[in-house]
Amino acid sequence: MSKTVPILIVGGGPVGLALAGDLGWRGVRCLLIEQSDGSIYQPRQDFVGIRTMEFCRRWGLVSAVEASPYPRDVPQDNVYVTSLTGYELGRERFPSMGAEKPPPASPQKRERCPQNMFDPILQAFASSQPSVELRYRTRLLGFVQERDRVVATVEDLDGARRYEIAAHYIAGCDGARSLVRETLGIGMAGNPAVTYTTNIIFRCPHLVSLHDKGQAYRFIILGTEGVWATIVAINGRDQWRMSIVGSAEPRELTLDEIHAAIWRAVGIDFDYEILTILPWVRRELVADRFRNGRGFILGDAAHAMSPTGGFGMNTGLGDAVDLSWKLAAVLEGWGGPALLDTYEVERRPVGARNVAEASRNLRRMLAPRHNPALLDDTVEGVRVRQEVGREFSDSMRHEWFTLGMHLGYRYEGSPICWPDGTAAPPDDPKTYVPTARPGHRAPHAWLADGRSTLDLFGRGFALLDLGADAADVAALRAAAQQCNMPMQATRIDDPAVLALYERRLVLVRPDGHVAWRDDRAPAAPSRLIDCVRGAGSDGVAGLHEAATAM
Numbered sequence: 203m204s205k206t207v208p209i210l211i212v213g214g215g216p217v218g219l220a221l222a223g224d225l226g227w228r229g230v231r232c233l234l235i236e237q238s239d240g241s242i243y244q245p246r247q248d249f250v251g252i253r254t255m256e257f258c259r260r261w262g263l264v265s266a267v268e269a270s271p272y273p274r275d276v277p278q279d280n281v282y283v284t285s286l287t288g289y290e291l292g293r294e295r296f297p298s299m300g301a302e303k304p305p306p307a308s309p310q311k312r313e314r315c316p317q318n319m320f321d322p323i324l325q326a327f328a329s330s331q332p333s334v335e336l337r338y339r340t341r342l343l344g345f346v347q348e349r350d351r352v353v354a355t356v357e358d359l360d361g362a363r364r365y366e367i368a369a370h371y372i373a374g375c376d377g378a379r380s381l382v383r384e385t386l387g388i389g390m391a392g393n394p395a396v397t398y399t400t401n402i403i404f405r406c407p408h409l410v411s412l413h414d415k416g417q418a419y420r421f422i423i424l425g426t427e428g429v430w431a432t433i434v435a436i437n438g439r440d441q442w443r444m445s446i447v448g449s450a451e452p453r454e455l456t457l458d459e460i461h462a463a464i465w466r467a468v469g470i471d472f473d474y475e476i477l478t479i480l481p482w483v484r485r486e487l488v489a490d491r492f493r494n495g496r497g498f499i500l501g502d503a504a505h506a507m508s509p510t511g512g513f514g515m516n517t518g519l520g521d522a523v524d525l526s527w528k529l530a531a532v533l534e535g536w537g538g539p540a541l542l543d544t545y546e547v548e549r550r551p552v553g554a555r556n557v558a559e560a561s562r563n564l565r566r567m568l569a570p571r572h573n574p575a576l577l578d579d580t581v582e583g584v585r586v587r588q589e590v591g592r593e594f595s596d597s598m599r600h601e602w603f604t605l606g607m608h609l610g611y612r613y614e615g616s617p618i619c620w621p622d623g624t625a626a627p628p629d630d631p632k633t634y635v636p637t638a639r640p641g642h643r644a645p646h647a648w649l650a651d652g653r654s655t656l657d658l659f660g661r662g663f664a665l666l667d668l669g670a671d672a673a674d675v676a677a678l679r680a681a682a683q684q685c686n687m688p689m690q691a692t693r694i695d696d697p698a699v700l701a702l703y704e705r706r707l708v709l710v711r712p713d714g715h716v717a718w719r720d721d722r723a724p725a726a727p728s729r730l731i732d733c734v735r736g737a738g739s740d741g742v743a744g745l746h747e748a749a750t751a752m
């Protein structure tokens with residue numbers, strides 16, 4: 203057994219790679235093991251949410267995402283059809299990635315970058331960090347927790363050699379069937395099998411020329427029985443991913459059934475090549491705990507949700523960003539003993555929230571059922587198509603407009619966020635209300651030098667001085683220095699930023715969430731600093747009491 207590695211990450215999907223990358227970006231040593239060779243057999247995620255793009259901005263990856271091979275000129279419309287050559291029932295128009303502009307609330311915008319393009323960007327980011335080692339074709343077989351470390355048994359799948367790795371902490375980013383979660387004895391609550399779905403990637407370079415619906419990102423296909431399939435432009439060019447939604451009944455489709463489904467969805471017989479077929483189970487699950495001792499779970503290991511909405515990976519990257527700075531703080535010695543417990547306190551509610559909304563999206567998508575006249579070439583058929591199209595278009599907007607989901611999550615009641623007594627804005631999936639209330643993502647504003655406020659956040663704590671007394675800034679600086687908590691104070695003389703942040707002093711955590719705000723430093727600045735770094739003497743509960751008592 204070689205010497206103890208600070209953090210062992212299990213799983214090199216997007217979440218494990220993001221955790222490794224962010225830890226490396228903070229200079230923390232970690233080892234990631236991944237059982238595959240890193241090739242993507244079938245891309246799942248393709249929607250990179252706006253918050254994830256803000257993380258990419260911090261990591262310097264925006265231009266790599268923009269330069270990925272997904273074409274920037276393909277309109278991103280969602281189109282509701284009876285088949286690609288059949289009736290169009292409705293359409294939500296979206297510009298291409300090249301034409302879409304960031305909303306006022308962010309310096310970034312969402313992107314389309316499928317997993318086989320996005321994972322390599324994260325992988326290159328992680329492996330470019332000197333403190334990160336990625337070890338592919340290496341499988342975790344099991345691990346035990348000891349008092350001050352975990353000892354994992356792994357297998358080198360090429361050399362068929364087993365060996366042990368000792369680590370201070372283990373992070374399970376090993377997907378829905380997580381061995382780390384199982385070994386930690388953590389259960390999951392919810393529905394383990396919502397649908398048995400089949401994804402087929404097929405190649406057909408001329409598909410767009412076979413129908414009259416034009417280029418689009420996604421076609422949702424409705425029959426008389428309701429929505430039964432979707433087809434997405436998975437690489438925006440010649441490859442298409444068809445999902446046959448299925449039901450809660452386990453069922454494996456034959457190749458003949460798959461061919462029949464493709465023809466039915468397109469509405470004509472045509473030439474194509476099936477590249478991959480992936481049966482998968484749609485789940486609706488949240489882990490009971492996100493931590494046990496020295497083990498943590500993140501991403502699909504911690505929450506498994508329907509892809510409707512594109513929240514899965516984006517939620518997992520949020521987990522990684524939350525846990526990373528806390529692990530770094532504890533390993534660097536300035537993070538207090540309660541800090542790591544706050545990972546579960548903060549992220550589990552977000553996981554549950556996103557799982558629930560993904561399921562609501564699924565229910566909305568599957569809502570139209572049993573419209574026997576949908577395909578009829580009759581007056582009644584026209585009426586049914588108009589009605590179904592109108593209702594479906596209205597209800598699907600919930601899935602397409604989700605700025606609130608991506609930017610509006612907050613760490614309400616977190617013991618390391620100091621409440622200021624203000625009321626929370628509604629947590630509405632569609633609408634994001636910018637606020638610097640403690641627990642929320644610190645909002646974006648452009649600064650005079652062309653940077654975003656978000657560009658000030660990341661490495662350590664950021665103290666925004668929006669016109670405070672120098673003595674107050676000095677007092678907070680001294681309290682942070684006393685416990686080696688990294689904190690950079692930045693003076694901003696801009697009434698618009700002050701109006702947005704509403705207080706003259708705002709303390710922002712390394713993950714970009716507000717920890718505290720006020721016009722003056724508290725009477726005992728060290729109590730505040732101890733709170734935000736998780737240094738209460740009696741764990742999470744004690745920290746919360748201290749914060750609310752101030």
Ligand SMILES: Cc1cc2nc3c(=O)[nH]c(=O)nc-3n(C[C@H](O)[C@H](O)[C@H](O)COP(=O)(O)OP(=O)(O)OC[C@H]3O[C@@H](n4cnc5c(N)ncnc54)[C@H](O)[C@@H]3O)c2cc1C
Pocket residue numbers: 212213214215216217218235236237238246247248249250340341342343375376377378380381401482500501502503509511512513514515516517518
């Ligand atoms: C059809 C579909 C479309 C989707 N679209 C989107 C989308 O647009 N946006 C979005 O945000 N999400 C989307 N998702 C969800 C997204 O794909 C997942 O949430 C995301 O991949 C989870 O990442 P992860 O790193 O947690 O897990 P995974 O991607 O599952 O990675 C886990 C990794 O762990 C490795 N591993 C497992 N066990 C071991 C072991 N014992 N030892 C070593 N390695 C191990 C696996 O090989 C794997 O590489 C979609 C999902 C599906 C099914």
